[in-house]
Amino acid sequence: MDMGEARDRGLVLLGCGKMGSAMLSGWLDGGLPAQSVWVIDPYPSDWLKGRGVHLNEKMPSDPAIVLIAVKPQMMAEALPQISEYGGGRTLFVSVAAGTTIDSYERILGKAAPVVRAMPNTPAAIGRGITAITGNARTDERHMALAEALLSAVGQVVRLEGEHQMDAVTAVSGSGPAYVFHLIEALAAAGEAEGLPADLALRLSRATVAGAGALAEAAEEDPGQLRVNVTSPGGTTAAALDILMDERRGFPALLKDAVHAAAERGRELGK
Structure with missing residues (x-):
């Protein structure tokens, strides 16, 4: 066929x-x-x-x-x-x-x-x-x-x-919504630091889209790309100290979010 x-x-x-x-x-x-x-x-x-x-x-x-x-x-x-x-x-x-x-x-x-x-x-x-x-x-x-x-x-x-x-649904099926929310949240954080709302949104949208394209095109894995742009003691490191915190950072938050989506998928499939 x-x-x-x-x-x-x-x-x-x-x-x-x-x-x-x-x-x-x-x-x-x-x-x-x-x-x-x-x-x-x-x-x-x-x-x-x-x-x-x-x-x-x-x-x-x-x-x-x-x-x-x-x-x-x-x-x-x-x-x-x-x-x-x-x-x-x-x-x-x-x-x-x-x-x-x-x-x-x-x-x-x-x-x-x-x-x-x-x-x-x-x-x-x-x-x-x-x-x-x-x-x-x-x-x-x-x-x-x-x-x-x-x-x-x-x-x-x-x-x-x-x-x-169900796990695929929770990662890639529902995943675009997580990224869209990241753009929203990043823009809101920029606005809180004094940027005009339209500029903060433009910066956030282009940053997330550009980083995603780079992650797909680069030979290095995402972890290495992160290391590449993180100078010790610099601004990125200061932010990552919070984002990578085991209790309240991205790892724990996304694990819980993806698990909730997968569990909901299992319930709906019954």
């Missing part, structure tokens, strides 16, 4: 909100013909209407892939539309948060290959990272195809199994 098969047999996108739109844009830019894509969405955007895809039309009889990108609360209504494809020839890839593989197997059947994926919001600008795991019916061809599809919006990593998905 490869993208050629998706071109020939068709790809169904169930739900086309922000994440679905980002992926569709990546596929089309990558050369997948619009006429090979069927999109089912009750409230299509103007952008989607202009893509040339089959929009809310009769679906193909034997699609290579169905990608599920509907909101969890819409799942019960949406899944019966694709249950006929559960015989084993169609790969199902889900980017819907919180819905377990077992939930899909109950509706699609045990013969259906299912890949569950957890992307994050930087996918909207092609800078996401997505973790994937498959059920017992997936093989290397299925996993490679899922990687190819999801790489349209950023990096892709494979998990050992679905048991790691």
Whole structure:
């Protein structure tokens, strides 16, 4: 199974909100013909209407892939539309948060290959990272195809199994919100030190974005990058004495925050 098969047999996108739109844009830019894509969405955007895809039309009889990108609360209504494809020839890839593989197997059947994926919001600008795991019916061809599809919006990593998905959700899925809050808090701290609010926000946004890009591009690990910019007895060291405090600094705070997110994910998945 490869993208050629998706071109020939068709790809169904169930739900086309922000994440679905980002992926569709990546596929089309990558050369997948619009006429090979069927999109089912009750409230299509103007952008989607202009893509040339089959929009809310009769679906193909034997699609290579169905990608599920509907909101969890819409799942019960949406899944019966694709249950006929559960015989084993169609790969199902889900980017819907919180819905377990077992939930899909109950509706699609045990013969259906299912890949569950957890992307994050930087996918909207092609800078996401997505973790994937498959059920017992997936093989290397299925996993490679899922990687190819999801790489349209950023990096892709494979998990050992679905048991790691709640931790991934807590780190990379929810993680962008932690970074956005860091920008907010850093700007507020700058304002408290006498900077105008707009300047403090501009400095904070650019600093966090630039440091993240440097961390991704540099050969050194983040710990070494931190050491590189920390002169003994200097201003950065004074701040890090507080931020790296074992009781009230980043390490303890983030460990508690990520644990709380993971635990909530486990509760919602029951």
